[in-house]
Amino acid sequence: MEKVQQGSTVRIGQSDVNSVIAMTERFSELDDQFGGRYAWPSAAAFLVNIVAPYLKAEATEAVRKSMMAAASDLYYLAGYMAVDEGLQGVAQQYYLRALELAGASEDHLTYCTTLRGMSVQAVDLGHGQAAMRLANAAAAASPQAGPRMRAFLAGQQAHASAQIGDRVDALKFLREAEASMEKAESKSKTFGSYNPSSLTYHIGQVRYELGDIKGSIAALEESDRLRHSSFRRNRIRYLSILAERKLEIGHLEAACETWGQVIDIYPDVQSGKCDEKISTMFNRIRPYMRNQAAHALRERARAVAPSRLLA
Secondary structure (H helix, E strand, O other): HHHHHHHOOOEOOOHOOOOHHHHHHHHHHHHHHHOOHHHHHHHHHHHHHHHHHHHHHOOHHHHHHHHHHHHHHHHHHHHHHHHHHOHHHHHHHHHHHHHHHHOOOOOHHHHHHHHHHHHHHHOOOOHHHHHHHHHHHHHHOOOOOOOHHHHHHHHHHHHHHHOOOOOHHHHHHHHHHHHHHHHHHHOOOOOOOOOOOHHHHHHHHHHHHHHHHHHHHHHHHHHHOOOOOOOOOHHHHHHHHHHHHHHOOOOOOHHHHHHHHHHHHHHOOOOHHHHHHHHHHHHHHHHOOOOHHHHHHHHHHHHHHEEEEEO
């Protein structure tokens, strides 16, 4: 890697591809456990200083193709982490580069995953029509998808359909995701981090978009029960959504209890999206300071939240 930075490496081999794959896996683990704030700058620097020169170096056709595939996966991950920090335009640039490299290397998995990631970004920003187009494009680009991949894609199609008010398609895609997940769970091979917890989260999102808040709460509680404890950043985000919805139906103390679980793990994660959720919590509980549970929650949160979130 030092030789690459110095410009003295003119040819790469499979070992260089393996190093990029290994680094991407490590960045992904750090992102899952601690959020993207610390991992993303390192991943971005690695892309600029190591991976970009690798893509320009001499190699056999097989190695060149493998390097493009490995790079596309890292570009996708960098985009995902940029979204986590609220850098939406930067994330789109990473996602587009991931698509280019995945297409050039015929890496259908990363190509479809990136399109789906762009759909997730759009749906989280409230751009339902764009999210629907991207989710459909991801599904169309993977006609031979296995059951877990199909669940991964159909779950996002269901969420996007629900956001644009298409109840029929939302429920159709949800049934397809559930049937595919059932098939996938009967096999040992997994696909990424999409699992029953992820699917149940999508069920909760679809129910909410279709007006069933209580059903959404039940699904999100089940999703948390099924979620692996190592995915701390996502747990903070999804528990926060759950608390917000409990408050929406007037269950203040239940909401505070759920937000209390968020406060327990929040100090371990450095994430723009998690900061945003803590800021939302402060705003939502502000009118209820006469309530003992809300007041105690605020005091606990003030002890661990950055000062910029307290204003």
